[in-house]
Amino acid sequence: MLxxxxxIVRVPHDMDKEKVQALSAxxxxxxxxxxxxxxxxHIWRIAGKWANISIFKVDDAGELHELLSTLPLFPFMEIEVTALCHHPASIE
Known part of the structure; x- marks a missing residue:
């Protein structure tokens, strides 16, 4: 599934900068x-924000959740997920 x-990443403003840099790396x-x-x-940065839009290919929503929860910045993320399916007008 796609x-x-x-x-959107939102770390506390008072969080130690070195910790933020380590988590980012x-x-x-x-x-x-x-x-x-x-x-x-695919991953695209959203200009002007600490944010991205990405496309994941996984077996199901459960696998997606498992993968996302392994991201080091996961505790500081606001995540919006949209399931995608083939469009009949697509030539692919």
């Missing part, structure tokens, strides 16, 4: 692992 996932590495595994197909 899912569009919009993620770990987040990048985890995202790369999921991309190489073919689970995280």
């Amino acid at each position: 899912f569009q996932v919009q993620i 770990a987040e990048v590495e985890r995202a790369k692992v999921l991309q190489r595994a073919g689970k995280w197909l």
Whole structure:
């Protein structure tokens, strides 16, 4: 199944900057692992925000939840998920 996932990251303003940087670096590495595994197909930054829109390819919503919960910044994320399906006008 394909899912569009919009993620907004909101860390507390008083959070230690070094901890935020470490979590961000770990987040990048985890995202790369999921991309190489073919689970995280696309990721686009939303300009002007600490946010992204992504496309995931997973077996079901349960797998998507499991993957998202492994992201180091997960505790600070607002996540909106939309299930996608083939459109009859698509040439793919």
